[in-house]
Amino acid sequence: MEFADVVRARRMVRSYDHDRPIPRESLDELLRLAVRAPSAGHTQGWRFLVLDDITSRTAFWSATSDGAGDSWLARLKTAPVLVVVFSDKDAYLDRYAEQDKGWTDRDELRWPIPYWHVDAGMAAMILLLATVDTGLAACFFGVPGERWPALRAAFAVPERLMPVGVISVGYPAPDRRSPSLRRGRRPLDEVVAYGSFG
Numbered sequence: 001m002e003f004a005d006v007v008r009a010r011r012m013v014r015s016y017d018h019d020r021p022i023p024r025e026s027l028d029e030l031l032r033l034a035v036r037a038p039s040a041g042h043t044q045g046w047r048f049l050v051l052d053d054i055t056s057r058t059a060f061w062s063a064t065s066d067g068a069g070d071s072w073l074a075r076l077k078t079a080p081v082l083v084v085v086f087s088d089k090d091a092y093l094d095r096y097a098e099q100d101k102g103w104t105d106r107d108e109l110r111w112p113i114p115y116w117h118v119d120a121g122m123a124a125m126i127l128l129l130a131t132v133d134t135g136l137a138a139c140f141f142g143v144p145g146e147r148w149p150a151l152r153a154a155f156a157v158p159e160r161l162m163p164v165g166v167i168s169v170g171y172p173a174p175d176r177r178s179p180s181l182r183r184g185r186r187p188l189d190e191v192v193a194y195g196s197f198g
Contacts, residue, residue, distance in 0.1 A: 013137035015075040016170030033130045037123035040115040045091035049084040063150035079168035086161035087120035120164040137172035
């Protein structure tokens with residue numbers, strides 16, 4: 001599949017064939033691609049927690065939801081794999097205090113935006129695109145902030161790691177399109193400016 005076709009085919013899938021597990025070798029290959037993402041100072045401050053067995057996935061859903069949920073959540077729970085993507089701010093502060101970067105401190109105020117989150121997002125995007133390219137399906141979703149302590153406790157997540165999002169991975173099953181897709185894509189002239197916004 002050509003890259004343009006992968007991007008065109010990219011849509012979030014929320015229903016999976018729970019009877020078709022994803023081999024670890026396949027997951028490792030997807031993650032090898034994800035870690036090729038660019039990162040500020042080649043810091044590579046992302047971390048991935050792969051939950052590919054029923055025990056760990058059940059623990060994830062127990063930690064991050066109250067059990068009630070809706071059809072969206074019920075469908076998402078059919079995914080045989082969850083990849084929690086974390087960013088590591090300390091890795092960036094440490095890296096840019098190294099001699100080749102020229103800063104002598106770890107002052108977070110030097111950063112106009114938190115590139116640790118940006119870089120983790122780029123790695124997540126590569127993982128999403130790679131799943132489509134291999135014939136799998138995926139969905140990116142977040143963990144509510146009030147559930148972060150339970151997530152940390154359930155999986156011994158170090159405090160320095162921030163959960164940027166979760167990617168569900170699996171073979172697609174018949175799915176319902178998100179109602180949000182009714183909005184359609186915004187035309188380029190609404191989101192692109194050449195030379196100036198003025």
